[in-house]
Amino acid sequence: MLELVDLSKKFKQNNAVKNVNMFIEKGEIVGLLGPNGAGKSTAISMLSSLVIPTKGDVRFNNKSVIKHPEPLRRVIGMVPQEIALYEDLTAEENLKFFGRIYKLKGNALKKKIDEVLDQIGLTDRRKDIVKTFSGGMKRRLNIGVAMLHDPEIMIMDEPTVGIDPQSRNYILETVKRLNHEKQMTVLYTSHYMEEVEFLCDRIYIMDQGNLIASGTKDEIKRILSAEKAILIKSNRWNDTFITSLKQDPTVNRVIVEEKEITIMVPKEINMFSSLIRIAEDAGIELNSVDIKTPTLEDVFLHLTGRALRD
Amino acid sequence: MMIGILQAKCKLFLRNPLLFVIFTGMSIVFALIIGGAIGMNTIHVPVYAENETVQDSFIGEYLEETDVYQFSWMTKDEMLEEISNGKAEVGAVLQEFDYQLIVGVESVNTAMVDQTLRDAYMRNIQLEQMITAAGADTGRERENVLEELQSAMASPVFTIETTSFRSSDSFIYDNTFQSLFGFSLFFVIYTIAYNVLPILIEKKDGIWDRMILSPIKKWEMYVANLVYSFFAGYLQVLIIFLIFRFWVGVDFNGRFLETLVLLIPYVFSIVALSIFLTSLMKNAEQFNAILPIIAVSMAMIGGAYWPIEIVESEILLALSKINPLTYGMEVLQGVAVYGYSIEELLLPISILLLMGVVFMGLGIHLMEKRHV
Incomplete structure (x- = not known):
């Protein structure tokens, strides 16, 4: 349905996106995962015909979007990362404005506004000025505006940034519902791993402009199927402890954070006793030891050596 | 769809009219106070004659006839007292x-007082030279020469009609119009610029991206925004002029409607200049920092604060040639003070329109190129 073919974008000396290939089929929710600055926003701007690529093509139903953006634009709904609303207008006035530019009018517009307000849970606040809304309500309206013209494809650029958990859940449920009830195709970018795990059928992972992994959730987790992660916590670490861990022949990798260390070891290895001994020798008091099955977060760590929110 | 944008802009304007009201109010207050439109048309200038004959001479007569300044004869001490008390500048x-x-x-x-006095002394010297050349020695002979001179001046052999008001000979200083036009054209720069600025903010916020993906055409988006900015600016000056015409009672020399029509090219050029400035800025903070510098500089070298005719620096005069405010003042003063016809004002009108087209073209091109 929608394809990115060898897509690259260069801004002066910065290669924001490098030879990215991706596809999205009708009715699926695809996650685009990566830390800030990975190139996700640039990639979706090119995908939605807002930015012209330096190289490559975007194809919608086998036709070039760069040459003919109109067919895609007709069916696309865009939820930008910013709150793209008039903050001095009410929720209803915003919906009316954006509905009108999509040529909706009269009863059809009114009906659509009622429907969207209901879907995003803002019917009671329709007459309130947007700048009086909480961050979560603004985000919901931001999504509502993109739903006005019943798009077949919804592109959502980090739609839950900076909001409370309740609004976040509401948004995630709304996306699931739209996909389920209206068979809406969704491209969802985020740096929250749990959102992508909850929503998406397939996942693309980007880092520093490159696509570093892709597949279903299970396929991606299988990248780490031969390993397990041991998560240890303490109030402090020292160099002796970290060096000893890294030198242990059974340890594949050690990822150190402020109060946590993740140790990747082969699945069959039981290093519990040797871990306790290393800690005692280094004078480290461990608060907890937890053995985890790999998550997408671990996959990202494995692929890039960095945490997603670094 | 353009109407939709205009309606939204009007609603936003009505929800936040404060800036508009402030700039309109400031234009009116400044023009009233500095322009002296409320009963302070002539400026009082105390003078003391060291030689008593000066008051009865041609110099004294010349100063009496001046409309803009009221020269009052007094003793030296009285004059110094008035100046030290602040009664006279x-x-x-x-x-x-x-x-x-x-x-x-x-x-x-x-x-301006210096120029008036210099004029009086220059003419006095010319007169004395003519009397000397005519060989008049006695008082009676002097009177005869002066009478003959006056009758010759009353029916000259040929007359010269001056068409350029840049010439110092034909410079008319009207304090009311100077301040009214100056402050109106100055403060409207802010109103227009702050109405064009949302284009930059809406682009940053993704509102324009939303519109680009909709069926609305990009040219419609620009036209709707620029038409709105134009009308906001025009409305401000219209309100100011209406207040001065019907409340303060300033007669635009019977050419009120023409003044309103000839305001259009200036407002258009400022809309275009604003979009050009917006295209050069990366964010609203930069724009807010640069706008006062540009607007005040334009007012200083464009003759909004004081008549451009008193500026002597060649550099400032050269800069004034690329300043829309200079031509805006020329057009408004031309029609209301000098009584020029529209044909005679075609040059500054054309320059304003040309500036408008060039700034608009460059501004939109840069905005699109930089994708701001």
Whole structure:
């Protein structure tokens, strides 16, 4: 349905996106995962015909979007990362404005506004000025505006940034519902791993402009199927402890954070006793030891050596 | 769809009219106070004659006839007292062939009084030279020469009609119009610029991206925004002029409607200049920092604060040639003060329109190129 073919974008000396290939089929929710600055926003701007690529093509139903953006634009709904609303207008006035530019009018517009307000849970606040809304309500309206013209494809650029958990859940449920009830195709970018795990059928992972992994959730987790992660916590670490861990022949990798260390070891290895001994020798008091099955977060760590929110 | 954008803009304007009200109010207050439109049309200038004959001479007569300044004869002490008390900005000590200015407050009036006095002494010297050339020695002979001169001046052999008001000979200084036009054209720069600025903010916020993906055409988005900015600016000056015409009672020399029509090219050029400035800025903070610098500089070298005719610096005069405010003042003063016809004002009107087209073209091109 929608394809990115060898897509690259260069801004002066910065290669924001490098030879990215991706596809999205009708009715699926695809996650685009990566830390800030990975190139996700640039990639979706090119995908939605807002930015012209330096190289490559975007194809919608086998036709070039760069040459003919109109067919895609007709069916696309865009939820930008910013709150793209008039903050001095009410929720209803915003919906009316954006509905009108999509040529909706009269009863059809009114009906659509009622429907969207209901879907995003803002019917009671329709007459309130947007700048009086909480961050979560603004985000919901931001999504509502993109739903006005019943798009077949919804592109959502980090739609839950900076909001409370309740609004976040509401948004995630709304996306699931739209996909389920209206068979809406969704491209969802985020740096929250749990959102992508909850929503998406397939996942693309980007880092520093490159696509570093892709597949279903299970396929991606299988990248780490031969390993397990041991998560240890303490109030402090020292160099002796970290060096000893890294030198242990059974340890594949050690990822150190402020109060946590993740140790990747082969699945069959039981290093519990040797871990306790290393800690005692280094004078480290461990608060907890937890053995985890790999998550997408671990996959990202494995692929890039960095945490997603670094 | 363009109507939809205009409606949204109007709603936003009505929800936040504060800036518009402030700039309109400031234009009116400044024009009323500095322009002296409320009963302060003539400026009082105390003068003291060191030589008593000066008051009865041609110089005294010339100063009496001046409309803009009211020269009051008094003793030296009285004059100094008035200046030190702040009752007068400037005074003058007049001698037979020379004069001294006593300046209390350095203002535009100092230069203007100086120019008036210089004119009086220059003409006096010319007169004396003519009398000497005519060989008149006695008082009666002098009177005869003067009478003949006056009758010759009354029916000249040929007359010269001056069409360029840049010439110092034909310079008319009307304080009310100077301040009214100056402050109106100055403050409207802010109103227009702050109405164009949302284009930059909406682009940053993704509102424009949303519109680009919709069926609305990009040219419609620009036209709707620029038409709105134009009308916001025009409305501000219209309100100011209406207040001065019907409340303060300033007669635009019977050419009120023409003044309103001839305002259009200036407002258009400022809309275009604003979009050009917006295209050069990366964010609203940069724009807010640069706008006062640009607007005040334009007012200073464009003749909004003081008449451009008193500016002598070649550099400033050269800069004024690329300043829309210079031509805006030329057009409005031309129609209301000098009584020029529209044909005679075609040059500044054309320059304003040309500037508008060039700035608009460059501004939109840069905005699109930079994808701001």
